[in-house]
Amino acid sequence: MSGYRKLGCSTSSQRKAMLRSLATNLLYHGKITTTEARAKEVRRIAEKLITLAVKEHENFTEVTVKAKVPKKETVVSPKKDIPRERIKSATHVKRVKSVVDGKRVTEYEEVEKTIRKDNPSRLVARRKMLSVFYPVTEVSGDNRKKRSQSKKIDMPTKMFDEIAPKYTNRQGGYTRMVKLGSRKGDSAEMVLLELV
DSSP states (O other), rough: OOOOOOTEEEEEEHHHHHHHHHHHOOOOHHHHEEEHHHHHHHHHHHHHHHHHHHTTTTEEEEEEEEEEEEEEEEEEEESOOOOOOHHHHHHEEOOEEEETTTTEEEEEEEEEEEEEEEEEHHHHHHHHHHHOOOOEEOOOOOOOSSSHHHHEHHHHIIIIIGGGGTTTOSSSSSSEEEEEOOOTTTOOOEEEEEEE
16 A cells, blocks of 8 residues: 555656645645545645744844945926826836946945844755745736736745744644535545635
């Protein structure tokens, strides 16, 4: 008898990719609908990742660093007959440039920033999470300017900052399976797997 479910996949790489995708979606959205066998396998992966995040979510040091940031100014477009509702879109932020030796150079200013620096064990946990998660990109709802308005989600940071604080006083059992009945096509038992 094998030590894992095959889940309808012919190769192990396909199965691992499917489980990674389901685990990423479960932890990003908070719930997924899938078959019972797949949900049981994803549950194992998700609970290990949440346990890892709960153990390491406060294991960091705050460091103040100096960073060079380009100076910026707000510029209004030269058109005078702009309707009131479009004034905000007519303004844009532009970098301040100066001429040095005949070349236009961006001016920079030094800013102090406080950043979180992972301790070694938290860094190991972050890398383990990154080995499971697929990259997640969030797109705005209106589907306009997809590339410029989309942003990449850092899933390990979301795990440490949003998900782990919910479960600090809980000893395991972070997910719940709700049976939905059988699927129409092949009568597979469907479940809703969600975070508690």
